[in-house]
Amino acid sequence: MILASRNLSRRPLRSALALCGVAIGVAAYVALVSIADGFVVTLTRIGQLGQPDLVVQTRGVVDPILSAIAEPVLAELRADEALAEVDTYATHVARQPAQPFFLVFGLAAGGASWRSCRIEEGRSPLANEREVLLGRLAAERLELGVGGELQASGGALRICGIFSSSNALLAGSAVTTSEQHHALFPDRPLAQLAFLHFAEGVDRRTWRTRFEERHATLQTLEPSSFTDAYPELDLGRQLARAVSWIACLAAAIGVLNTMMMNVLERTREIGTLLAIGWTRSRVLRMILAEGCILALLGGAAGLLLGALGAQLTVAWLDWVLVTAQVRTSTLLEGGALALILGVLGSLVPALRASRLAPTEALRYE
Amino acid sequence: MSEAAHLELRAVAKSYEGGRVRALRGIDLAIARGESVAIVGPSGSGKSTLLAVLGTLERPDEGEVLLAGRSVWSRGRDLAAVRALELGFVFQLYNLVPVLSARENVELALQGRVASRAERRRRALAWLERLGLLPRAEARASVLSGGERQRVALARALVNDPPLLLADEPTGALDRASGELLLAELRRTAREHGKTLVLVTHDPAVAAACDRRLRLVDGAFVGENEA
Numbered sequence: 001m002i003l004a005s006r007n008l009s010r011r012p013l014r015s016a017l018a019l020c021g022v023a024i025g026v027a028a029y030v031a032l033v034s035i036a037d038g039f040v041v042t043l044t045r046i047g048q049l050g051q052p053d054l055v056v057q058t059r060g061v062v063d064p065i066l067s068a069i070a071e072p073v074l075a076e077l078r079a080d081e082a083l084a085e086v087d088t089y090a091t092h093v094a095r096q097p098a099q100p101f102f103l104v105f106g107l108a109a110g111g112a113s114w115r116s117c118r119i120e121e122g123r124s125p126l127a128n129e130r131e132v133l134l135g136r137l138a139a140e141r142l143e144l145g146v147g148g149e150l151q152a153s154g155g156a157l158r159i160c161g162i163f164s165s166s167n168a169l170l171a172g173s174a175v176t177t178s179e180q181h182h183a184l185f186p187d188r189p190l191a192q193l194a195f196l197h198f199a200e201g202v203d204r205r206t207w208r209t210r211f212e213e214r215h216a217t218l219q220t221l222e223p224s225s226f227t228d229a230y231p232e233l234d235l236g237r238q239l240a241r242a243v244s245w246i247a248c249l250a251a252a253i254g255v256l257n258t259m260m261m262n263v264l265e266r267t268r269e270i271g272t273l274l275a276i277g278w279t280r281s282r283v284l285r286m287i288l289a290e291g292c293i294l295a296l297l298g299g300a301a302g303l304l305l306g307a308l309g310a311q312l313t314v315a316w317l318d319w320v321l322v323t324a325q326v327r328t329s330t331l332l333e334g335g336a337l338a339l340i341l342g343v344l345g346s347l348v349p350a351l352r353a354s355r356l357a358p359t360e361a362l363r364y365e
Numbered sequence: 366m367s368e369a370a371h372l373e374l375r376a377v378a379k380s381y382e383g384g385r386v387r388a389l390r391g392i393d394l395a396i397a398r399g400e401s402v403a404i405v406g407p408s409g410s411g412k413s414t415l416l417a418v419l420g421t422l423e424r425p426d427e428g429e430v431l432l433a434g435r436s437v438w439s440r441g442r443d444l445a446a447v448r449a450l451e452l453g454f455v456f457q458l459y460n461l462v463p464v465l466s467a468r469e470n471v472e473l474a475l476q477g478r479v480a481s482r483a484e485r486r487r488r489a490l491a492w493l494e495r496l497g498l499l500p501r502a503e504a505r506a507s508v509l510s511g512g513e514r515q516r517v518a519l520a521r522a523l524v525n526d527p528p529l530l531l532a533d534e535p536t537g538a539l540d541r542a543s544g545e546l547l548l549a550e551l552r553r554t555a556r557e558h559g560k561t562l563v564l565v566t567h568d569p570a571v572a573a574a575c576d577r578r579l580r581l582v583d584g585a586f587v588g589e590n591e592a
Contacts (some may be wrong), residue, residue, distance in 0.1 A: 003473070006464040272460040275422055276474045276521065277449020358422040362456070 004289035007262060013259050015294060021254030022298025022341050023305055028247040030306025030326065030334045032090045035313060037190070037330065038323035039236060040227050045169045047226025050112025052195030053204065055226055056211075059219040063090060068189035073215060077194060077364045082207050084199040087111035088191035090181050093175075094152040098142055103173040104152065106131060106181020112197065117175055122146040122161030124175050130184060131160040136169040150174060154184065168323070182251035183266035195223075248341060251298070255345025259291050263349040270353050271361025292339060292347020299338020303331050370395035370431070371561045372419060372529060377428035379414055379584075388414040389425070390584040396577075398528065401555055401562040403572035406581035412565040413533060415581065417565055420454055420531045421447055433527070449478055453522030455551075458535035459514040463507035467498055467517045470506055474521045492520035496550060512543030516550065523554065530555060532564035536571055548574055 008015045047055050056077075057067040069088070076266055078087045090106040107114045117133060125131035132150065139145060139162050149156040157174070165171045182190045198204055208220050221229050263270070270283055310324035373524070381388040388411045396402050404412050417423035418430060420435050421444050430437045432451055437444070448454075453474075462472045471489035477577045494500045496516045506514060515535060522530060535551060536544030548571055556560040564575065572578045580588040 003462065003465065003471065006462075205589075225584055250568075268460060269462055272454075272456065273473065275420065275448060275454050277445050277478070277525070278473075279445040279477065282477050359417045362422070362460070 001289060001293075004286050005293055006265070007290055008294055010265075011258075011262070014261065018251075018254045018258035018294055018345075019298040019301070022295045022338055023245065023302040025248035025251030025307035025341065026299045026302025026334045026338050027309055029241070029244035029337055030303055030330055031309040031313060031324075032244050033237060033330050033333070034306070034310040034324045034326045035322060036233075036236040036240040037327060038310075040233050040312065041159070041325045042169055042323055043063075043084035043227050043230070043233065044224075045167055046089070046193070047221065047223040049089060049107075049167060049199075050114075050116055050195050051172070052087060052112070052223055053198045054196040054208065055221045055223055056194040056218055057192070057221065059217055062140060062230060064089075064193055065093075067192045069191040069194050069218070071190060073218065074191055074194065077196065080158040082170070082199055082202045083196050085112060085197040087113050088178050089113065089193045089195065090178060090188050090191055091187040092152070092181065092188050094150060094157070096142060096151055099138075102138070102142075102150070103169075104150070104157070104181065104185075105170065105173055105175040105179060105184075106190075107175050108183040108191075109177040112193075113170070113195065114175070114177075116167060117163040117165050117170060119161045119163045122159070125160050125180055127177075127180065128183070129160075129180075130155060130157050130215065132157045132174040132176045133161045134159045135171040135172050136162055136164045137168065138173055141172070152184070157184070168196045196220075197272070210235060238295040248337060252341050252345045255295060255341055256293055256348065258294070259346045259349035260352075262290065263287060263353045266353075267273045267356065267361045267364035270356055271358045271364065274356065274358040275362065280354040283356075286341065287350035288346050289352050291350070292342035295338045295342025295345065296335075299335055299341075303334050307331070371398040371400070371433060372396040372432040372504060372563070373429075373434075374375075374418070375431070377417060377425045377430065379411075379423065386422065389418065389585050391428070392584075392586065394586070396561055396563060398561055399555075399559050400577065401489050401552065401575040402564075402577045403575035404563065404579050404581055405457070405563045405569075405572045406569070408567075410581045411584040412581055414584075415558060416531055416533050416563070416565050421454055422584060428582055449474065449527075451527055453527040455515070455518050455522050455530065455532040455535045457536070457537040459506075459511075459518045461506035461509075461514055461517055461521075463505065466503045466505055467493060467509065467513070468502040470517055471520045471524050476523050478525065487538040488522070488524055492524050493517070495554075496520050510543075511539050512553050515539060515543070517548050519547070519550065519554070523558075523560075526558070528559070529561045529563070532562070535564060536566070536568060544568070544571070554578040563577055 061067045077083060088108040094102050094104050095286045096102045144159055146159055146161060148159045178190055212220060227233055273283060307326045310326055312324050312325045374392050374394040377389055377392040386544045404415060406412050418425050424438055437447055468489045471492060474484045475485040482570055493499050496519060498516055501513055536547055539547060552574055566572050578590050579586050
């Protein structure tokens with residue numbers, strides 16, 4: 001190991017460049033996957049608005065924004081004695097100059113989601129007025145306060161109050177009542193999702209089965225696995241992986257090139273090691289160790305860069321919907337990826353070194 | 366051939382380039398334990414090939430190489446173990462690892478043979494001390510003088526205490542004074558520790574210091590102990 005690590009210091013610039021390549025590959029993987037994971041977490045928060053027991057949406061939609069719960073179904077749910085509360089949600093994207101993807105929520109007045117919004121300044125929106133409550137996080141990002149205006153289709157929306165919420169998605173958006181939301185944005189349904197809170201003692205499984213039998217176009221989801229209904233989200237993760245793998249491929253080629261050059265330059269030395277009794281497997285292990293040390297050092301730097309890069313990218317984008325979720329599993333995957341890069345990049349040079357004929361190696365100029 | 370021979374070649378032949386270059390032509394040689402033998406001859410005469418064959422680095426096309434009566438190329442023989450424990454190499458250009466210290470270079474020969482790091486260190490330092498290099502033990506090989514490097518290479522060859530020493534132009538890259546010093550060290554060590562010594566040299570003075578001098582021309586011995 002001493003020899004393996006010292007060998008990397010012979011050509012510090014070359015080793016540093018290979019190390020940077022691995023760091024960039026691993027950082028790209030960690031950052032992109034963390035941002036993709038963060039997006040999933042943000043969407044999961046939608047399903048957890050008001051902490052419901054069950055979420056209802058249109059079957060098979062690829063995004064909650066495309067779901068619509070018909071008013072008769074809402075009426076039926078509200079009349080159901082098995083349910084203690086039926087909360088609803090609708091949303092509209094209102095492009096702001098400083099935030100291109102800004103959400104305006106329509107929440108059932110007095111519902112659990114609505115109650116989770118604590119008004120800190122101003123008052124609730126008045127009926128039939130183009131008024132909204134602005135989340136504290138959004139107010140800070142957009143630098144707007146009570147009396148300010150948000151841009152929206154159909155005209156400006158006056159900010160009548162500022163609220164705080166433990167839900168980062170809500171805190172970074174604006175809210176109004178479902179009815180007012182529907183009036184402001186008539187193309188949006190009254191409810192895209194329904195959040196159900198069961199009365200005590202209800203057999204949820206039976207209720208769920210019967211509901212889905214009656215309403216074939218709707219589906220019920222557990223809030224914790226809300227995003228499982230959107231397999232398209234996996235596409236984001238896969239895309240993130242695919243993009244980072246390109247960077248990793250370049251990194252592997254970098255390690256390969258460095259190790260090939262190292263082996264070539266040390267041909268005579270490897271011949272000497274064989275001549276003094278080193279086994280071929282020991283030579284192989286030495287070169288592999290060099291590649292792995294290089295890759296693990298690069299990987300460690302890449303993990304730090306990736307975690308930091310994900311946060312910086314999100315901060316730079318300044319979108320509420322995009323957060324970075326740096327999971328331990330992603331970091332472990334990044335570390336494993338670095339090790340794989342090290343092995344892949346050094347395997348061919350190591351095999352080549354271990355197969356050298358000692359006399360030819362000793363003659364090498 | 367002698368039963369007591371430490372090293373024995375029987376009708377050894379070696380050629381390259383599909384037989385066009387015949388480096389060794391039916392060499393017979395027996396070297397007794399503790400004997401010192403110089404192989405001399407012009408460039409391209411096959412000296413280095415002979416040394417490589419003696420050191421198990423090159424397999425002969427024909428004939429047999431016997432070390433302590435056993436064929437080194439017999440099936441199942443661990444060649445790496447033979448190279449590590451039965452013989453020690455000293456190269457003309459020292460072949461040290463420049464990024465390692467003198468001690469670490471000597472320890473290389475013990476890697477995989479002596480598990481204890483402390484024992485490897487102890488043995489390496491003991492040989493460096495015997496060769497007068499203890500004060501330079503932690504100096505990187507790249508900063509040592511030519512004479513010091515060759516003594517480190519000698520320590521590396523001896524640290525496993527092999528009974529046979531093979532040296533390829535051991536003084537070839539040294540100035541005369543350093544060369545004489547190294548040669549004296551080599552002979553003293555071989556004598557004190559009962560090592561068999563085979564060296565290849567162009568230098569008549571080096572050859573004269575050995576018990577036997579064999580002249581190799583075009584891959585065959587043409588004379589012995591000539592002036």
